[in-house]
Each structure stands twice: as structure tokens, then as C-alpha cells.
Amino acid sequence: MARLLLEAGAVQVSHDRPFVLAAGWASPVYVDCRRLLGMPHLRAGAIALALDYLRQRFGAAPPFDAVAGGETAGIPWASWIADRLGLPLLYVRKRPLGIGRHAQVEGGAPEGSRVLLVDDLATDAASKVAFAQGLRTAGMRLSDALVLFHNRAFPGWDARLEHLGLSLHALASWDDVLRPEAGETLLSPADRDVIERFLRDPAGWSADHGGRRAPMTPPR
Template sequence: MTNYAVELAKIALDIKAIKLSLEHPFKWASGFFMPIYNDNRLLLQDAGHRKLVARGFEELLRAHAISYDAIAGTATAGISPATTLADHLGIQLMYVRDKPKDHGLRNLIEGIDSEGNLKGKKVVVVEDLISTGGSSLKPVQAVRNVLGTVDHLLSIFNYGLQEAEQLFLNAGVTVHSILTYDVLLDIAKERNYISSDQIEMLKQWRTAPFDWGEQRGFKRGGQMTFAEKWNEAVERKNSILCAGLDPAEYGQRGDGTLPLSVPKLVWCLDFVEKIASYSAAVKPNRNYIKDFSRAETQALVARIHELGMLAIDDSKLVDIGETNDSGLYHSQQEGFDAVTYAAFPGNTQEAVNQAHPRGLGLISLVLMSNPQFEVIKNSTIRGMKGYEYYALQVAEYGADGMVIGAPSDKNHIKDEEVRKVREIAPDALVLMPGVGAQGGDAQYILSVFGDKVIANVGRAIMYAHDPAREAMKYRDMLNGLRGS
């Protein structure tokens, strides 16, 4: 009987589809240096290799008694192995795009009618590689959104990272991989690719993969943009949720405050722990933590990062010159990834040029939902409406994002205004503060801006009886809308 894991490990090492190097680690797209690199596309060059993968998948289906009606490949690397498997089994095939087409019928799933569904069908998703797991869960959610049942996912190779295992567990998906990291190391040692000492170091890598390189003197290469950091966090967490953090002290207002007896920093640290599995970022509102020392703010931001999330300093900077730069300096020292900025002084270019060298993204207020902003948005600046001018400043000077309020029957924001902003600044991220308690139309904003959206939810999660459950609810709701 063929041991598909062993055979695949031998082939992958021989054709260098999997490379191992402790002395000269590989720079991943994220900028992290890692001792392993996997490119399963190299298996495409040989028909025998493709057939071996299909038979390996078939054996996993049989061994685990998995019933199925269709195979769904992930774009793009999962399409070829999914096709070979579906042909081998003689069943329906489809593939899931990473985002809907921007033309035609805007299909997300190719292989089914755009108005059809998969109700009653058991679909097995096929992926080439499992790392952090976030991108692999997007096609699962897409199939579930059209009423298909997905309980199992197949992959050619799996790093076996704990973070991914937890994500799949939370999503109710069982992963079955032909080749696992442990088997790979055994075969690599057996065939003298690596020594026993190197085996132990490679095992240590898996316990803390994103710290491994820097601990050995391989600093993360290049300065990532805030958009790159955000996209990485979204994939890692399978979430576009940003948890707003506005910790009002007891007695500060009528309701929605911290308990009387709990220190604010303790409460904040507990909160970020609870929502970490479901959120890609946390946005502390500076006006609510002005009493924090630098050390306390650094402790909060460090914990946010340790839990795999980004930290956005919601300062709404609104000044000029050295005063703005002073605010950015402190945000940098505290470890934040981005800062919110109010463009009222008209100095977006200056602010961008101050923020980026400090490794900070700049998110500009462009279209606010508060009633008073209606006058500002309709004012004329250089022949443009106010909000159009602010959006143009974002596009022209390379700000990383913009704050766009979500339209609802409770505010003044109009469809044509939101679409105009999209037209002016198509590449900017969009921080949407109107989800949750503010009643914003998340589905609408996602339909306009797609994968550019940072969906902030504040008090609806913060002051819920169970913040973790509430964060999970919002994450799942947003993921459902992303795939719709």
C-alpha cells in the first residue's frame, strides 16, 4: 500500500518544492524570515506527481469516511489539484476566487450559476498549503454562504501551526493533509537533508514561527505598509473586524462604563484577550486613555501585537508641523501601526510625509456621519465638495486609509457620495466606524469597497455580557457579507 505522505515528501524535497535552510532562511511575502519554503506549483510539471496528489486525497477521503458531492478548489494554487481530484472521482468541480470579479456577473464561485446555490450538497474544499489558515477559510465561508455544507478541507501540505488549528476548530472544519510537517522532517533527516540538531531547531520554529528569524539575527525585511500589515492580519485572523476600545470610567457617563473596582489597564488587557480570536485590529480611542502613562500604553499595544492584531491609535490628529509630528512620535514610541488624522488644516501631504518614515499608517477622516459634518461635506474647496477634496488629498498624497461613515436612515450620507469617494481614492483602505451600535450598513460599504474595508465595532462588543461571543458574531456576520 502506498504511503502517500512519505512519497510526496521525497518528491517535494527532490524537486525543491519544499526547501529547508537554517543558515540562509527564506524571506516570505510578509517580510518574515523562515527556515522553510513551500511551492507546490512545482508539482504541476509532472503528470505522475499530479496523479499522486489526487490519489493521496482520495485515500484521505476513504480513510476518514468523508462523503462528498463536489470539490471546490481555492484560487489559484488549489485549482489544479482540485481539478485532478474531481476528474479522478468523476464529480462536480468549482473554484472559489479570492474576491468577486469586478465585471460581468461578479462571480465569487466559478462553476455554479451566479443565481444558483449548493443547498443539500456536501462540498470538500481543496487547498495546496495550510499556514496560518485565514485565507483557507474564506472559500469555506463562500460555499457556506450559498448553502453548501463544508465540514472538511484537504491540503497537500500543512505546517501544523497552532494558530491555524484553532481557527479551523472555531470554524467547525476538519483539515486532512497528505503531508504534514512532522513527516517531512522525518524524511528530510532520513535522506540526510538535515541533521538531528537541525531537526530540533526546525521543531522549535513551529512553536513561534514569527519570532524565529529575529531571534537569530534575521530582522524582518523592509518596512511594510499599513495596508500590507492589515492584509496579513486579515488573512491570519480570517476577519476584517476592528474592535473599538473606548473605556469610559465609572461615572463618566450614564451607561456603558467600566466597573467601579477594575483598573482601566487591567480591563483593557482582559478585553483584548477575549476578542483576539475574532478581530484583526484594536482601535484604542486616545481620548479615553489619556490617563495612561507611556509604559501602560506600550503594555496595551504590545499585548495587542502578541495576540496577532494591529493597533490603531484613534487620536484624530488635527494640527500642523512639529505639533503633529510630536503626536506621531509618541504613537511610534508606543508601538502603534496607524493613526487617525483630521484633514481640516489641509496638510495631508505633510502629515503623510511625517507618518510614513515613523512606520505609521495615516487614516484620514473623509466622510463623517455626524449631523454637523453635512455642512462641511457640502462646502466648496477649489471647486470641489469638501468630502471630495479630502478624498483627493488621500489619493494624491498616499495616505493609507480614510474614515467613511456607513449610510443609514439615521444620517446624511448618500450613496452617490460614497461611490464618488471610491472613484477618487480606489486604493485606500476604508475604516468604517458605523457597524454595530451605530446601525451602519456594512453590507453596502462592503459592496462598494470590497476587501479594502476595516469594519470597526465599538460599544456593541465592549460592553456586551460576553465580548468574545459578540466579537465572534460580528466576525461571522462580516465574513458572510464578504462572501456574498
């Protein structure tokens, strides 16, 4: 997965102006998984890896009744995975739209269905809190989420997931991106140096460059 992200140009490194991520953290590197969407061969490779992972982790018939895509970048990946598994598709918003139990979830699955949440990436897992609450309010059972990339750099994600009772499965993380076999010819020495220096103290790097210093609220 790391190799596919690098081939797609999804790992973007800035040597001057930091990226400010959706979660409010400042970072010299941004992983844009959406780059894969426009490249059919890389997209197909990512879907194949996701399906292989699910089968290795859960068995030949993964124990889910439906697949839910997180708004918005998780929806296409959830659609392809649901199609390949022959399962119903849902999508879940970050916030309710209107009122009622299903105000945050679109698509059809019976109440009590075991759902796999799919998103493109995880940073500090704040959006996963919103998605989990929406799906559970709609009567779905949720214990597992799958992402293409997990940015484990910033604090708060592990406590959030533990509190949610949610297992997060990632096809790649920074350890994979920095392995020589993944990016030997695709990641320049200068870019690698920027990423490695950032990963020594991500929260400190963010604070020094105008981003958040710590999670804004205690994990819920």
C-alpha cells in the same frame, strides 16, 4: 506525501535570507507544492494519496457532491480529484469579484451541495476563512478541507478552523517531513537543523527576522 514533496524539491530551506510567507510570517523554509505540478509521476502520486486518504477517512464513496479548489494553487488539485471522483468542480476566490451570492465562486453545483474544499497548503488558515465564507454565501455546505501540506507552526490556525466548524485534513506536515524514512537522503543535516530550530519557536523566529509576531486579527 512528505517524500514526494522532498523529491520535487518543494521543501526549500534558506540559510541566510528568510522567506516571507503570504500570511506575513517570516520563515527559513518554504514548501512550494506547485513544484509537483510539473512532474507527472510525482503529481500522480500525490493525487493517488489524496484519493486513498479520502476513501480511508470517509469510505469507498466519499460523501461529497462537489469539489472546490481554492484560488489559485488549489484549483488544479481540485480538478484532478473531482475528475477521479466523477464530481462537479467549483473554484472559489479569496475575494468576491463583482456582486451577488456567487461573486466568489465559479462552476456549477446545486444549492445545498456538500463540498470538499481543496488547497495546496495551509499556514495559519486565514485563506480558508475567505474560501469558507465564499462557498457558504453561495449556498454550499462545507465542513471539510483537504490540503497536501499543513504548516502547523504558526498560531491562530486551530482557533480559526474551530470557529469555522471546518475539519482540515492534511496529507503531510513537518512531523512527516522530518521523519528519517521521508528525507534520510533528501534532506541535508544542515537543512534539518535549520527546520528543527525554527520549529522550537516559529512565531519568535518570525518576529526576530522581520515577520509577524502574532495573528494580525483575532480568529473569526
